[in-house]
Amino acid sequence: MKYTPPSRLKFYSTNGNAPAASLEEAVVRGLAPDRGLYVPESIARLTPETLADLPHAAFHEIAAAVAFNVFGGDIPVRELAQLVKEAYDCPDPFTGSPMVALKPVTDRIYALELFHGPTLAFKDVGARFMARLLGYFIRKQGRGECVNVLVATSGDTGSAVANGFLGVEGIRVHVLYPKGKVSEIQEKQFTTLGQNIVALEIDGTFDDCQALVKEAFMDEALNRRLQLTSANSINVARFLPQMFYYFDAWARLTDALPAADLRGQQVVFSVPSGNLGNLTAGLYAKGMGLPATRFIAANNRNDVFFQYLRTGIYAPRPSEATIANAMDVGDPSNFARILDLYDNSHEKICGDISGATFTDAQIAETIRSTWQQHHYLLDPHGACAYQALVDGMRPGETGIFLATAHPAKFKETVEQIIGAPVAIPDKLREFMAGTRQCVPLSHRFDDFKDYLLRTCC
Numbered sequence: 001m002k003y004t005p006p007s008r009l010k011f012y013s014t015n016g017n018a019p020a021a022s023l024e025e026a027v028v029r030g031l032a033p034d035r036g037l038y039v040p041e042s043i044a045r046l047t048p049e050t051l052a053d054l055p056h057a058a059f060h061e062i063a064a065a066v067a068f069n070v071f072g073g074d075i076p077v078r079e080l081a082q083l084v085k086e087a088y089d090c091p092d093p094f095t096g097s098p099m100v101a102l103k104p105v106t107d108r109i110y111a112l113e114l115f116h117g118p119t120l121a122f123k124d125v126g127a128r129f130m131a132r133l134l135g136y137f138i139r140k141q142g143r144g145e146c147v148n149v150l151v152a153t154s155g156d157t158g159s160a161v162a163n164g165f166l167g168v169e170g171i172r173v174h175v176l177y178p179k180g181k182v183s184e185i186q187e188k189q190f191t192t193l194g195q196n197i198v199a200l201e202i203d204g205t206f207d208d209c210q211a212l213v214k215e216a217f218m219d220e221a222l223n224r225r226l227q228l229t230s231a232n233s234i235n236v237a238r239f240l241p242q243m244f245y246y247f248d249a250w251a252r253l254t255d256a257l258p259a260a261d262l263r264g265q266q267v268v269f270s271v272p273s274g275n276l277g278n279l280t281a282g283l284y285a286k287g288m289g290l291p292a293t294r295f296i297a298a299n300n301r302n303d304v305f306f307q308y309l310r311t312g313i314y315a316p317r318p319s320e321a322t323i324a325n326a327m328d329v330g331d332p333s334n335f336a337r338i339l340d341l342y343d344n345s346h347e348k349i350c351g352d353i354s355g356a357t358f359t360d361a362q363i364a365e366t367i368r369s370t371w372q373q374h375h376y377l378l379d380p381h382g383a384c385a386y387q388a389l390v391d392g393m394r395p396g397e398t399g400i401f402l403a404t405a406h407p408a409k410f411k412e413t414v415e416q417i418i419g420a421p422v423a424i425p426d427k428l429r430e431f432m433a434g435t436r437q438c439v440p441l442s443h444r445f446d447d448f449k450d451y452l453l454r455t456c457c
């Protein structure tokens with residue numbers, strides 16, 4: 001090995017009222033005991049040699065190099081390499097495409113396509129890594145135990161987590177979803193899998209599902225009998241792996257541009273933002289040595305973060321429904337991590353990040369005109385990030401926007417906007433052909449608790 005392993009990670013809570021935690025503790029717990037978010041105390045910078053090695057490497061190799069720098073003090077290098085390989089060395093069986101791809105849209109703007117994983121959305125990247133990291137820690141504990149992952153979903157998180165954890169030994173996933181309130185495509189993506197994935201169709205709303213999960217974590221009798229954990233996006237094992245593709249983007253850009261063009265280029269990343277996990281991972285990547293000049297956080301009408309950047313005042317408010325619905329967030333959970341990273345300084349935050357906000361009509365216009373002018377089909381989330389670059393790039397800058405979902409996931413919306421049919425990728429079609437299996441439950445906690453005690457491993 002030519003690298004010396006980095007030191008073990010230590011995590012502290014953004015609320016400052018919990019003892020420092022190891023990686024294992026932070027991953028298994030999810031949230032810190034004081035209800036704060038775990039953040040790493042420090043992460044070593046990539047050496048210039050490692051950075052110089054990244055171009056020409058495949059995504060899973062880049063992920064391995066970055067993962068080693070982050071997790072190498074906690075996980076033996078052979079295990080870590082295996083884990084990354086299982087998570088990411090899985091080209092699309094239909095198209096052969098790797099999980100991440102960089103595509104030019106204009107001469108200065110590139111799409112970082114993060115939708116080539118099993119559920120066609122970027123959450124696959126974090127979920128696949130988290131599943132294997134949790135699996136590793138369970139095997140290491142060696143008590144032959146099984147962990148039960150509880151996840152409440154309004155659609156997309158459930159499918160990414162279920163597919164990410166599919167077939168991982170020692171883990172059973174219970175996906176709670178509101179009956180009749182998720183799209184058919186989304187429902188098929190977590191109800192047709194079988195194996196270690198169980199879908200629970202709750203007769204209630206998404207909020208009921210979330211309340212059931214919260215109550216389960218607080219129920220002493222349940223927690224004495226069963227090992228329960230969550231897989232939501234505040235978990236460090238889902239959030240940190242999102243750094244991998246920022247480095248991949250930079251590597252692909254250096255592959256694409258002649259050295260003379262790249263020199264002096266200022267690279268701007270534009271990120272469609274809801275809970276701000278994706279953006280925060282980019283900011284951490286910059287701290288690790290990613291050659292990024294600045295970031296743009298693109299919001300839909302739920303622009304609490306945009307308003308914070310503009311005024312310095314953080315004013316959460318109830319979310320509104322938009323056509324970019326995975327960004328309909330009124331109180332972004334990772335805001336606490338951004339404040340922590342920049343010592344609570346609005347001025348420092350504005351030094352690295354600017355904002356943008358778009359109405360549904362503006363998003364639709366962007367999808368339409370980009371399709372007409374550049375023959376590139378955006379989904380409503382990526383459209384916000386793309387337009388933010390078009391509006392906000394300065395001379396000498398090259399822009400990369402994160403395309404977080406495949407446009408076919410929003411088929412009806414996108415077809416209506418461009419006035420033409422959108423082809424469904426074979427992968428989605430396969431889900432549609434599967435047989436739906438689920439356990440119907442009321443939204444009463446006693447029923448849920450009963451179910452868990454009867455069926456949990």
Ligand SMILES: *Cc1c(COP(=O)(O)O)cnc(C)c1O
Nearest residue numbers: 273274275276277278326404405
């Ligand atoms: C979850 C999601 C987002 C928002 O990402 P955050 O990390 O919550 O900011 C954007 N686009 C799509 C398609 C998503 O599923």
